[in-house]
Amino acid sequence: xxxxxxxxxxxxxxxxxxxxxxxxxxxxxxxxxxxxxxxxxxxxxxxxxxxxxxxxxxxxxxxxxxxxxxxxxxxxxxxxxxxxxxxxxxxxxxxxxxxxxxxxxxxxxxxxxxxxxxxxxxxxxxxxxxxxxxxxxxxxxxxxxxxxxxxxxxxxxxxxxxxxxxxxxxxxxxxxxxxxxxxxxxxxxxxxxxxxxxxxxxxxxxxxxxxxxxxxxxxxxxxxxxxxxxxxxxxxxxxxxxxxxxxxxxxxxxxxxxxxxxxxxxxxxxxxxxxxxxxxxxxxxxxxxxxxxxxxxxxxxxxxxxxxxxxxxxxxxxxxxxxxxxxxxxxxxxxxxxxxxxxxxxxxxxxxxxxxxxxxxxxxxxxxxxxxxxxxxx
Ligand SMILES: C[S@@+](CC[C@H](N)C(=O)[O-])C[C@H]1O[C@@H](n2cnc3c(N)ncnc32)[C@H](O)[C@@H]1O
Numbered sequence: 001x002x003x004x005x006x007x008x009x010x011x012x013x014x015x016x017x018x019x020x021x022x023x024x025x026x027x028x029x030x031x032x033x034x035x036x037x038x039x040x041x042x043x044x045x046x047x048x049x050x051x052x053x054x055x056x057x058x059x060x061x062x063x064x065x066x067x068x069x070x071x072x073x074x075x076x077x078x079x080x081x082x083x084x085x086x087x088x089x090x091x092x093x094x095x096x097x098x099x100x101x102x103x104x105x106x107x108x109x110x111x112x113x114x115x116x117x118x119x120x121x122x123x124x125x126x127x128x129x130x131x132x133x134x135x136x137x138x139x140x141x142x143x144x145x146x147x148x149x150x151x152x153x154x155x156x157x158x159x160x161x162x163x164x165x166x167x168x169x170x171x172x173x174x175x176x177x178x179x180x181x182x183x184x185x186x187x188x189x190x191x192x193x194x195x196x197x198x199x200x201x202x203x204x205x206x207x208x209x210x211x212x213x214x215x216x217x218x219x220x221x222x223x224x225x226x227x228x229x230x231x232x233x234x235x236x237x238x239x240x241x242x243x244x245x246x247x248x249x250x251x252x253x254x255x256x257x258x259x260x261x262x263x264x265x266x267x268x269x270x271x272x273x274x275x276x277x278x279x280x281x282x283x284x285x286x287x288x289x290x291x292x293x294x295x296x297x298x299x300x301x302x303x304x305x306x307x308x309x310x311x312x313x314x315x316x317x318x319x320x321x322x323x324x325x326x327x328x329x330x331x332x333x334x335x336x337x338x339x340x341x342x343x344x345x346x347x348x349x350x351x352x353x354x355x356x357x358x359x360x361x362x363x364x365x366x367x368x369x370x371x372x373x374x375x376x377x378x
Contacts, residue, residue: 006026007031009062011034013057013058014058026093028041039066041067042065073094082106092107110143121185128184152365159364183208195213200218222251223254224251231261234264236267242275246338249348256268257355258354263377272340272342274368275369285297316339
């Protein structure tokens with residue numbers, strides 16, 4: 001289920017609720033009271049009904065007309081029960097309740113995503129740890145999307161290992177692990193591997209150590225100063241290069257290359273032509289950011305994934321001109337958004353000592369970020 005969702009307050013007018021439905025493009029939305037209890041669902045049909053019976057929708061409360069007969073999913077119900085309720089309701093999203101309280105919404109797509117995640121891991125799926133840190137910034141789009149994005153990293157990783165001719169991984173490093181969105185999938189898929197989690201955020205590293213049994217490494221903004229003695233069969237770095245400027249890439253690549261054991265494989269992700277495309281005029285209507293709004297809506301409102309729309313446009317212009325674009329987040333130095341073309345990224349790998357390019361897949365991670373696989377031959 002998704003625990004971050006849009007709802008309408010019972011005291012809001014039907015007019016305001018209807019406007020919200022139209023703005024978000026939803027057919028129905030849950031209505032809750034001030035104590036957080038689920039009251040019912042407001043649909044556009046409810047709004048029309050109020051108007052056609054001659055009442056003023058600005059003066060009728062959403063809570064008074066919301067359909068309370070709609071079947072809500074109890075948090076403790078099985079996925080099968082939830083699917084049966086969704087089918088009976090004719091699809092869309094259903095509210096999830098814990099006692100009287102509205103705690104989330106669920107859709108068939110979310111259940112399917114969750115099942116796909118378990119199927120991707122295979123027989124070790126029951127090992128997938130589902131404890132998620134409340135401080136995990138990557139969790140904003142809800143559990144199924146979070147789990148699937150983590151598990152989807154296994155596809156480019158397995159591809160890279162196959163290209164390297166490796167059938168086992170003894171120890172692996174998640175560099176820029178965050179709170180373990182991908183590390184949990186790696187732990188399930190490689191149950192015998194020793195895990196190391198390295199991040200700048202000590203809370204994230206501690207969480208990974210506690211939750212997944214990973215060796216903790218507190219990172220440094222200067223990769224040359226990171227203290228790791230181990231050498232790894234596999235290094236995964238997801239969505240880190242997507243946030244750093246061009247002059248810093250060689251330092252990170254050199255350091256990661258130096259941490260590979262002979263025959264070791266590095267897989268890192270970049271924001272390439274696919275991600276850049278969502279920022280273009282007329283695109284991004286159906287790409288949702290952690291804010292819950294579409295990229296196109298953010299760009300129209302003057303903001304894009306934490307950048308101002310002007311900064312985002314400047315980044316895109318540089319990307320189109322040179323194959324690389326970057327802008328700091330406002331108020332931060334050295335951390336922001338980068339967009340890098342495949343040819344530019346491959347040039348960086350070629351310039352790194354000790355590694356060779358194994359493969360480059362556009363949109364290789366969950367259909368969005370590009371994945372780059374490299375090997376250390378000796
Ligand atoms: C967008 S998050 C991705 C987190 C995780 N890989 C995931 O996909 O959920 C980028 C992560 O890189 C970390 N990071 C930034 N600079 C770093 C550095 N110098 N060394 C290690 N991690 C760093 C950040 O703290 C953050 O957790």
